[in-house]
Amino acid sequence: MLQQTRVAAVIPYYDRFLERYPSYDALAAAEEQELLGMWAGLGYYSRARNLQAAAREMVRLGGFPREYAAIRALPGVGEYTAAAVASIAFGLPHAVVDGNVLRVMARFGAEGGEITAAATKNRLREAADAFLDAAEPSRHNQAVMELGATVCTPKDPQCGRCPIEPWCEGRARGLARELPVKSSKTVIRRVERSLLVVMRNGHILLWQRPPDAVILSGFWELPEPHQLPKAKPGVALHRFKHSITNHIYQFEVFSVAAGKWSPPEGELWRWVPVAGLAEIPLSTTARKALAGLAQGKLFQ
């Protein structure tokens, strides 16, 4: 859950998740729709499927793997997570390299290469390995990450409060604030989109993203106009903004009268009772669109 996600955002999800799936047996047996529902809103949904796949692997293995290579081989576990689990759970001497560590080591060694370049990352990885206190890898790793999160912060680093400031090459050269060097920013695209709210007898028309969808597979969505060419958009209900990686979507939500046209047939389309919306994994866009209507006339 913590992969690219702030601790504060994770905590409520973590608590609910552990309550519902207290063991890897429970997680391994979970229904996919329920699992996605537990993860809905947290983002990076492949993590949920990978975590379940890992749980099923543990069922097969008969327990949690205790060696770095076996941990690293679990689905969704990369170098960072493998090192974090190996060091924190099992005391194995592997240095974690997350965003915090990259920044701390870049400043500590006055690394001037672009942070996204593989060669730079490799140098910083080596620096992190050399820096590791192999006698206490758990405390060391957490300490370096915490240093990055609280003192050696991206902007306005608090060098005066830093316990390793006397040995910091970036500080000595007055570069701490400029490091790490980041590459050119990615282009953000703005896109206008529409969502349709089609109601019939207390049910709302939704479609489900197919299993092979690149994004949000398995989640339920409101239809867009091109999916319902016969439908005539009616009242514009409201607008909201939603960003997904390098896109900023401006959504406008329209109500549509269910009338003489028919919605597409098939597994992917369903009339969902409004009262049952909580039981399926709704995409965040659908959730935002419907939340904006909650006080409106639609559901009264």
Next chain:
DNA sequence: CATACGTGGAT
């Protein structure tokens, strides 16, 4: 190996 993947909080 550059890029896509989600979302929201901080600045």
Next chain:
DNA sequence: TATCCAAGTAT
């Protein structure tokens, strides 16, 4: 409002 980026991974 715009930008950054978070206890990264898979492809």
